Amino acid sequence: xxxxxxxxxxxxxxxxxxxxxxxxxxxxxxxxxxxxxxxxxxxxxxxxxxxxxxxxxxxxxxxxxxxxxxxxxxxxxxxxxxxxxxxxxxxxxxxxxxxxxxxxxxxxxxxxxxxxxxxxxxxxxxxxxxxxxxxxxxxxxxxxxxxxxxxxxxxxxxxxxxxxxxxxxxxxxxxxxxxxxxxxxxxxxxxxxxxxxxxxxxxxxxxxxxx
Amino acid sequence: xxxxxxxxxxxxxxxxxxxxxxxxxxxxxxxxxxxxxxxxxxxxxxxxxxxxxxxxxxxxxxxxxxxxxxxxxxxxxxxxxxxxxxxxxxxxxxxxxxxxxxxxxxxxxxxxxxxxxxxxxxxxxxxxxxxxxxxxxxxxxxxxxxxxxxxxxxxxxxxxxxxxxxxxxxxxxxxxxxxxxxxxxxxxxxxxxxxxxxxxxxxxxxxxxxx
Numbered sequence: 001x002x003x004x005x006x007x008x009x010x011x012x013x014x015x016x017x018x019x020x021x022x023x024x025x026x027x028x029x030x031x032x033x034x035x036x037x038x039x040x041x042x043x044x045x046x047x048x049x050x051x052x053x054x055x056x057x058x059x060x061x062x063x064x065x066x067x068x069x070x071x072x073x074x075x076x077x078x079x080x081x082x083x084x085x086x087x088x089x090x091x092x093x094x095x096x097x098x099x100x101x102x103x104x105x106x107x108x109x110x111x112x113x114x115x116x117x118x119x120x121x122x123x124x125x126x127x128x129x130x131x132x133x134x135x136x137x138x139x140x141x142x143x144x145x146x147x148x149x150x151x152x153x154x155x156x157x158x159x160x161x162x163x164x165x166x167x168x169x170x171x172x173x174x175x176x177x178x179x180x181x182x183x184x185x186x187x188x189x190x191x192x193x194x195x196x197x198x199x200x201x202x203x204x205x206x207x208x209x210x211x
Numbered sequence: 212x213x214x215x216x217x218x219x220x221x222x223x224x225x226x227x228x229x230x231x232x233x234x235x236x237x238x239x240x241x242x243x244x245x246x247x248x249x250x251x252x253x254x255x256x257x258x259x260x261x262x263x264x265x266x267x268x269x270x271x272x273x274x275x276x277x278x279x280x281x282x283x284x285x286x287x288x289x290x291x292x293x294x295x296x297x298x299x300x301x302x303x304x305x306x307x308x309x310x311x312x313x314x315x316x317x318x319x320x321x322x323x324x325x326x327x328x329x330x331x332x333x334x335x336x337x338x339x340x341x342x343x344x345x346x347x348x349x350x351x352x353x354x355x356x357x358x359x360x361x362x363x364x365x366x367x368x369x370x371x372x373x374x375x376x377x378x379x380x381x382x383x384x385x386x387x388x389x390x391x392x393x394x395x396x397x398x399x400x401x402x403x404x405x406x407x408x409x410x411x412x413x414x415x416x417x418x419x420x421x422x
Binding site for chain 2: 011013015017018019020021024025031033040045048049050051053070073089100120121136139143149150151152153155156159160163168169171172173174176177178179180181182183185186187188190191193194195198199202
């Protein structure tokens, strides 16, 4: 089994590393980071680069595709070579997945038409443009498509997918090994739970924070 | 303010990227990844490299130090240049922090003597060797020392520390932006909560999983 995780300029690191750190432990699976060109790819903050060991041309038919989000996504919505690669890869994948605004790239490639899906809460309106039906859940599965909400939701998606790939007990063992027993110091992780003035402010400042 | 995140061969990516993706958004802060030598550093799975933009020699006195864990930690417990760097850095830091078995490196550098601290649940016995008092909490603060439990606990630590650095409302805004409203598909994230047979099996197989 091959698991391919896409990188692109100004992706959000946790979107990719959350699922990676879970899924790379799938038994008998090869995990590869892939970008338009192999080499270091800078994250949204500019302060970190992850290395894509393979170019798109070198990864033809992964079994599992993971598309992270991040502010760099918006520059790729009409990027022919990438969208073609997503379509070609999806044609043979067992699972096509995304985290955060990565689902907008799947949508732009035409892969979410008529599908239930999710994305970052600030991008829900965008998702409908691609014919997807937004489901307000943290991880949404529709056939072989699994999409996660914003950034950190990729960890929950990774565990959900690992359960499908390797069984519930194996996924629980990885959760235990990663001590994933989250205890956020605040309860502000969703627009339903955060103080309304912070939600409003982030909506207004979302260009600053997210792009 | 400078925030330095240490990388070393066979660290666990999520240990570093969890706090990074929170703390790199601290206002007016510079975040740098640092390793013994600048360049790509491979994670524990061998499937991913993160780039350290600076060498230890280039980072002299960060305000915030973050030491991730991972199986590669065990090879560094008597590594003079690294332990010297940790001691020198700690001498002027405002915060000295760790995730997972990163606390064992702080301990080996002599920085946790008489301190309350935590580490990965499988490494609790090790921590006592360095004169630290283990506190069974997800994030433990003792003076300027903040240590987190295993792997994913670094996200909770990052938010806790961001609250100290930039205020509660700012940290809540970053939590909201990262949609950190965790909903793990299983409740197996700690040895108290996971099925006992999985805890026992992981203890036995910890060399395989963690090293």
